Amino acid sequence: MFITESKKTNTYFNSIPDDLFAAIEELKKELNAVILVHYYQEPDIQDIADYLGDSLGLSQQAATTDADVIVFAGVHFMAETAKILNPNKLVLLPDLDAGCSMADGCPAEEFAAFKAAHPEHLVVSYVNCSAAVKALSDIICTSSNAVKIVNQIPEEQPIIFAPDKNLGRYVSEQTGRDLVLWQGSCMVHEIFSEKKIVQLKMEHPQAEFIAHPECEEQVLRHADFIGSTKALFEYSKQSAAQKFIIGTEPGILHQMEKQIPQKQFIAAPATGNCACNECPHMRLNTLEKLYLAMKNRAPEVTVPEEIRVAALKPLERMLEMS
Numbered sequence: 001m002f003i004t005e006s007k008k009t010n011t012y013f014n015s016i017p018d019d020l021f022a023a024i025e026e027l028k029k030e031l032n033a034v035i036l037v038h039y040y041q042e043p044d045i046q047d048i049a050d051y052l053g054d055s056l057g058l059s060q061q062a063a064t065t066d067a068d069v070i071v072f073a074g075v076h077f078m079a080e081t082a083k084i085l086n087p088n089k090l091v092l093l094p095d096l097d098a099g100c101s102m103a104d105g106c107p108a109e110e111f112a113a114f115k116a117a118h119p120e121h122l123v124v125s126y127v128n129c130s131a132a133v134k135a136l137s138d139i140i141c142t143s144s145n146a147v148k149i150v151n152q153i154p155e156e157q158p159i160i161f162a163p164d165k166n167l168g169r170y171v172s173e174q175t176g177r178d179l180v181l182w183q184g185s186c187m188v189h190e191i192f193s194e195k196k197i198v199q200l201k202m203e204h205p206q207a208e209f210i211a212h213p214e215c216e217e218q219v220l221r222h223a224d225f226i227g228s229t230k231a232l233f234e235y236s237k238q239s240a241a242q243k244f245i246i247g248t249e250p251g252i253l254h255q256m257e258k259q260i261p262q263k264q265f266i267a268a269p270a271t272g273n274c275a276c277n278e279c280p281h282m283r284l285n286t287l288e289k290l291y292l293a294m295k296n297r298a299p300e301v302t303v304p305e306e307i308r309v310a311a312l313k314p315l316e317r318m319l320e321m322s
Helices: 002-014 020-031 055-064 076-085 108-116 131-135 146-151 165-175 194-203 229-238 252-259 287-296 305-321
Strands: 033-038 051-053 069-073 090-092 122-126 139-141 159-162 208-211 243-247 264-267
Touching: 020 033, 020 287, 033 055, 033 076, 051 055, 055 069, 055 076, 055 229, 055 305, 069 076, 069 287, 076 090, 076 131, 076 305, 108 131, 108 159, 122 146, 131 305, 139 146, 139 305, 146 165, 146 305, 159 165, 194 208, 194 243, 208 229, 229 252, 243 252, 252 264
Parallel strands: 033 051, 033 069, 069 090, 122 139, 122 159, 208 243, 243 264
Antiparallel strands: none
């Protein structure tokens, strides 16, 4: 047993070049590939991105790329979105187990029943859902454009908003619309500690607390600014404040510290002694896995054609309305 495991380990490491950055660059040229990376990925992956962004920006890039291969360093629903928009391209995800607690918490069969119970409602679904749930939706949104999209829907039209109850509540408050909410949430954004954030604000009275709308209501009420991942990044650039407490997945701090080195950034703490404000799904991707995915042309993300065609329509509506 030990010999077998040792051989496996040696084989794995022997297949990894010393200079991963150069090897990935070479494979990118060979494959005519584009590397799309979410802000929550580990720093090394962020640093090799052709495009680094939040869900909206990544969707827009996936919709317009002329690459033959899309390497998606994010989670499964993001790679699915790229495949929905690019059925004839090879879409690779470094680790197929990189899922999403929010997407997993909204099974398509259960959501179909929920939708059937509200037959007059238009379905607006947050992009953090499976391709099958997108196929059941009328319009997709992201945290960047959710308020803008709901504001474009006639006031007399009732709306289901899924799957994130926290983003849905925030959109309802911003638009004045009474939304029917699917009771889903993000495992990362729901564990921020209100008590610890208040303590941090007392310790750093000049710091601004900026937070993602996926956070719970009691946390957001302390925020100086609420916005999507990209909006938090842009706000920290423009604000006169020199210190920020960041209420989202801490992967974004790498870019903040890299591009705004004169300012200080503090990750908002989780409850208890938990370090779980790092997304365990996002962190499954590594630079080594990304290299192997490109080298082996696998693992590939696919979407059944019937679901893909149905899911494409609400995605295209989002891109038009954005």
